[in-house]
Amino acid sequence: MRAARPRPESSPRRIPPARDSIPPAFAIVIATVQPTVLNAFTVDVEDYFQVSSFERVVVRSQWGEFESRVVANTQRLLDLLGSRGVRGTFFILGWVADRFPQLLRDIHAAGHELACHSYWHRLVYDQTADEFRSDLRRAKQAIEDAAGCPVTAYRAPSFSITRRSLWALEILVEEGFTLDSSVFPTRHDRYGIPGAEARLHRLQTPAGPIWEFPLAIRSLGPWQLPVSGGGYFRLYPFAWTRWSLAGLNHMGRPFSFYVHPWEVDPQQPRIAGASRLSRFRHYVNLATTESKLGRLLASFRFGTMAEVLAEQAHVPDAIAPERAGMAALAQ
Numbered sequence: 001m002r003a004a005r006p007r008p009e010s011s012p013r014r015i016p017p018a019r020d021s022i023p024p025a026f027a028i029v030i031a032t033v034q035p036t037v038l039n040a041f042t043v044d045v046e047d048y049f050q051v052s053s054f055e056r057v058v059v060r061s062q063w064g065e066f067e068s069r070v071v072a073n074t075q076r077l078l079d080l081l082g083s084r085g086v087r088g089t090f091f092i093l094g095w096v097a098d099r100f101p102q103l104l105r106d107i108h109a110a111g112h113e114l115a116c117h118s119y120w121h122r123l124v125y126d127q128t129a130d131e132f133r134s135d136l137r138r139a140k141q142a143i144e145d146a147a148g149c150p151v152t153a154y155r156a157p158s159f160s161i162t163r164r165s166l167w168a169l170e171i172l173v174e175e176g177f178t179l180d181s182s183v184f185p186t187r188h189d190r191y192g193i194p195g196a197e198a199r200l201h202r203l204q205t206p207a208g209p210i211w212e213f214p215l216a217i218r219s220l221g222p223w224q225l226p227v228s229g230g231g232y233f234r235l236y237p238f239a240w241t242r243w244s245l246a247g248l249n250h251m252g253r254p255f256s257f258y259v260h261p262w263e264v265d266p267q268q269p270r271i272a273g274a275s276r277l278s279r280f281r282h283y284v285n286l287a288t289t290e291s292k293l294g295r296l297l298a299s300f301r302f303g304t305m306a307e308v309l310a311e312q313a314h315v316p317d318a319i320a321p322e323r324a325g326m327a328a329l330a331q
């Protein structure tokens, strides 16, 4: 055993190199990034006039009359992901698949996963179960026909699987879906299940099990703060998003991040007649999204939802315990 050598009285205590160029908050960010966890990068492929914020002023039967920008904008995202070597999951609107099948083939050829974002972008809880099923079937068929690959993952328009529409999960299983990413464990006027399990987990429905990959939130005291992309990503300073998501990875948890093609298009035509709140949500900080995305892609490991599931399935504690039923969501 080696005896500790007493330090001579005259020897000054060694001080670590100064890091005063890095503010303490940023030092924490640097310390907490865990680049080993694979996260899901997802894109909800729809055009700027098809969003829920504008559904009261844009009639679905007139979608075909708007200038379409979804192909060019999705291509920008494909280029960005390609330049970083990142694959993601693209939840595609059936309407887009029917009109622009080549876009789906391009997405598929670039190695990304194709998934379903409904056909008409109708909120799930505004439909009957039969209406939901027929819209779902039409979308799945359109996407599979266009891309020539099976579609087994789903995201509801505006995350509209809430306590009012949990029945949709059973229908998803019956229609051949194995993964859903529609539950947002937060409070919002249009979506959200506050208090719902926020980790990737498997739910048992009456028709069988389905994986649920909720949208990312960060718990801070009593608050459940959405940090998963979209308008939140555009609104928050990048450092805050990065710190929040790094915290999830630090706990060993993968997160799912989402973006829309229209969010990298500051020149998109403005929709007249929408409310002040809707316009704010849709147009805030569009000009900076693409550069922020570049920084995000450089900060974390990303892949498709299927890849995250495959990687995390064997990591202890990354996935929440299986739910015996949907009671936990319905409380």
Ligand SMILES: [Zn+2]
Residues within 6 Å of the ligand: 044, 046, 051, 117, 121, 156, 157, 158
């Ligand atoms: Zn959408």
